[in-house]
Amino acid sequence: MITQAEQAVLDRIDDDELIAWVQALTRIPSVWKPETGEGEAEAAAWVAERCRAIGIETHVEEVAPGRPNVVGWLRSPGSAHATYVEGRTPKIGSEDDHRRSSSLVRPRVLMFEGHTDVVTEGDPALWTDPPFSATLRDGKIYGRGANDMKAGLVCALIALKALKESGVALDGDIVLGAVCDEEGRMLGIKHFVERGWADHVTAAIVCEPEENHLCIAQKGVMWIRVVISGVMAHGAMPLTGVNAMYPMARFLTAVHALEEREIVRHGRHEFLGQPSITPTIVQSPVRGGGEPQNNVMPGAAECVLDFRLIPGQDADALAAAVETLLRAAVAVDDRLSYTCQVLEVRAPTATDPAEPVVRALAGAFTDLSGAAPIYGGVPGSTDGTILNARKGIPIVTCGPGDIHIPHHIDEWVSVEEIKVAARLYVLAAIRYLGHL
Numbered sequence: 001m002i003t004q005a006e007q008a009v010l011d012r013i014d015d016d017e018l019i020a021w022v023q024a025l026t027r028i029p030s031v032w033k034p035e036t037g038e039g040e041a042e043a044a045a046w047v048a049e050r051c052r053a054i055g056i057e058t059h060v061e062e063v064a065p066g067r068p069n070v071v072g073w074l075r076s077p078g079s080a081h082a083t084y085v086e087g088r089t090p091k092i093g094s095e096d097d098h099r100r101s102s103s104l105v106r107p108r109v110l111m112f113e114g115h116t117d118v119v120t121e122g123d124p125a126l127w128t129d130p131p132f133s134a135t136l137r138d139g140k141i142y143g144r145g146a147n148d149m150k151a152g153l154v155c156a157l158i159a160l161k162a163l164k165e166s167g168v169a170l171d172g173d174i175v176l177g178a179v180c181d182e183e184g185r186m187l188g189i190k191h192f193v194e195r196g197w198a199d200h201v202t203a204a205i206v207c208e209p210e211e212n213h214l215c216i217a218q219k220g221v222m223w224i225r226v227v228i229s230g231v232m233a234h235g236a237m238p239l240t241g242v243n244a245m246y247p248m249a250r251f252l253t254a255v256h257a258l259e260e261r262e263i264v265r266h267g268r269h270e271f272l273g274q275p276s277i278t279p280t281i282v283q284s285p286v287r288g289g290g291e292p293q294n295n296v297m298p299g300a301a302e303c304v305l306d307f308r309l310i311p312g313q314d315a316d317a318l319a320a321a322v323e324t325l326l327r328a329a330v331a332v333d334d335r336l337s338y339t340c341q342v343l344e345v346r347a348p349t350a351t352d353p354a355e356p357v358v359r360a361l362a363g364a365f366t367d368l369s370g371a372a373p374i375y376g377g378v379p380g381s382t383d384g385t386i387l388n389a390r391k392g393i394p395i396v397t398c399g400p401g402d403i404h405i406p407h408h409i410d411e412w413v414s415v416e417e418i419k420v421a422a423r424l425y426v427l428a429a430i431r432y433l434g435h436l
């Protein structure tokens with residue numbers, strides 16, 4: 001049930017403003033263009049300006065040239081956090097705060113997380129409306145980034161505004177992390193963590209487009225690059241060299257069998273389905289190894305394996321298994337050799353539905369919609385993966401926007417879902433943090 005105090009905060013949400021803000025932020029193209037250095041700066045400045053206008057502590061930090069993070073911090077009365085990155089040690093628990101001083105419970109800090117970058121719009125001619133027009137039609141806002149994820153970010157901002165304006169005395173802090181480079185190498189969230197902003201965060205809501213489902217699991221990813229080297233030769237005299245492609249073929253067949261074993265062993269995850277190992281690049285000659293020619297047997301072959309991991313799988317053990325397969329593939333000839341390089345590992349995440357942040361969101365969903373929440377999983381990884389892997393923060397991915405539409409031409413977001421998401425965030429924050 002929604003209490004009177006909660007309703008008073010919800011009543012502060014102005015839907016016209018919410019829609020106008022989503023449109024305004026969508027109209028700022030924030031595609032990272034390394035050749036010109038254009039990126040998230042303008043979108044970040046817009047978010048920072050809103051944070052300042054709302055009246056919360058606002059920090060802008062340059063992650064890379066032209067690529068800032070924005071950190072907004074809404075402090076509870078008597079909060080001990082927030083300025084520690086400037087070198088001060090936070091004092092946990094003030095004397096007049098009975099609950100904290102008596103139980104030494106660290107006050108909760110809820111993070112709302114979003115990224116300011118969007119992927120390329122592709123060919124603008126393929127769009128019904130100009131890609132950054134943020135056209136409102138039939139209950140939808142169209143535009144690159146409207147769905148992924150300007151809308152979710154604005155919902156968090158509007159929730160913060162309602163909470164701040166209402167004057168509700170939350171028993172904990174809220175931090176908004178509007179970070180850069182999620183679509184690339186996740187430099188923004190990594191910087192956020194390295195700067196210490198995540199140190200006191202006790203739970204995070206990742207505002208990515210999930211149709212307001214409660215996504216409590218995320219697949220992990222591991223990329224491995226393999227090169228098998230033989231001896232280059234004339235195609236007419238193959239016996240004067242050693243062909244690297246046959247061992248590569250044997251290796252790939254063995255990888256396929258490894259994938260099947262992993263599927264049998266780990267089964268289907270309730271929200272994530274089965275794990276996979278996909279060769280995404282297979283080529284010879286290797287990248288940088290010269291032009292392919294019909295009469296040249298290249299000296300080496302390479303492949304990249306894209307592992308998608310579910311909870312229970314061990315990335316290190318899989319990387320070791322790959323090495324074992326490689327050793328076997330090259331064992332037939334001592335002139336064959338291999339290299340194997342793990343390019344990236346992001347572990348899968350799983351959050352217990354009993355976590356307070358999940359329960360707060362679930363209760364909020366039911367009270368707002370009258371229906372049971374829908375739980376789900378995220379097939380890719382998000383910035384939340386970094387928060388969970390590096391700081392052990394329980395994460396839920398939950399935000400407005402059709403799950404399948406990110407990165408598409410004519411990307412859109414539902415106005416109805418935006419309205420629900422902003423209210424979900426308000427209620428979840430009040431219930432997760434509690435109020436005095």
Ligand SMILES: [Zn+2]
Nearest residue numbers: 148149182208
């Ligand atoms: Zn996204």
